[in-house]
Amino acid sequence: MPAPRGNSRNAGRPSSGPRREGGGPPGGPRKQYFRRRKVCKFCDEKIDIIDYKDIKLIGQFVAERGKILPRRLTGTCSAHQHALTTAIKRARNIALLPFAAAV
Amino acid sequence: MRKYEIIFIVRPDMEEEELGKLVTQMEGVVTGAGGKMEKVDRMGRRRLAYRVGRFQDGHYVLFVLEGTGDTVKELERRLGVTDSVIKFLAVRMDEELKRAEKYKAQRAAREAKRPKAKPAAPSPSPVAATAPQLEEQPPQA
Numbered sequence: 001m002p003a004p005r006g007n008s009r010n011a012g013r014p015s016s017g018p019r020r021e022g023g024g025p026p027g028g029p030r031k032q033y034f035r036r037r038k039v040c041k042f043c044d045e046k047i048d049i050i051d052y053k054d055i056k057l058i059g060q061f062v063a064e065r066g067k068i069l070p071r072r073l074t075g076t077c078s079a080h081q082h083a084l085t086t087a088i089k090r091a092r093n094i095a096l097l098p099f100a101a102a103v
Numbered sequence: 104m105r106k107y108e109i110i111f112i113v114r115p116d117m118e119e120e121e122l123g124k125l126v127t128q129m130e131g132v133v134t135g136a137g138g139k140m141e142k143v144d145r146m147g148r149r150r151l152a153y154r155v156g157r158f159q160d161g162h163y164v165l166f167v168l169e170g171t172g173d174t175v176k177e178l179e180r181r182l183g184v185t186d187s188v189i190k191f192l193a194v195r196m197d198e199e200l201k202r203a204e205k206y207k208a209q210r211a212a213r214e215a216k217r218p219k220a221k222p223a224a225p226s227p228s229p230v231a232a233t234a235p236q237l238e239e240q241p242p243q244a
Contacts, residue, residue, distance in 0.1 A: 048203035094192045095151040
């Protein structure tokens, strides 16, 4: 039986391990662990408008160097990733976010 | 009439009252060009994410207004020729707001359809069977 899969909001964190698809145990009697299912943060929290001024929110989807994090890491759905990209680009334009962070 | 958000950055070495003067002046531009101011928000002095010219920070000012394309065009022109404004961005908001409204309505409709949404029924798991085995002595301190 699959363990409780919480759809916690933190599901969007990038993880290093294998892909989520085989969410179950990686086989064998070894220690079982469960990959939390990734959920689109914007769907989950019902954020309809992704505001380019809200850098606290948007900043979570930008890598250290200023790159936009891919969907495969964050679990954002297609529509919201689109809107997010626009918002990040606007924020960059008005110097709220860097185009490329300093080394 | 459409809804726009215009945000602009004023150079950091500007005095508070001078900034106020500039803001009222820009409001005048908006109303003069047939627009209607909805909100003025002086977001304060912030650090810029990158250098603009030789400035590392600046005063952010946000306008929310209703107007036509010409209103925005005129305001943008004025912002462009004002030396103390180092950057600006105009975004049209009405379509996004409309879309958000639609989503909200859809959600409400869906919610109304099934009045008794079960609270995410967590099925009683067979974990209980194995639980006693895992039980340990309570730690004694």
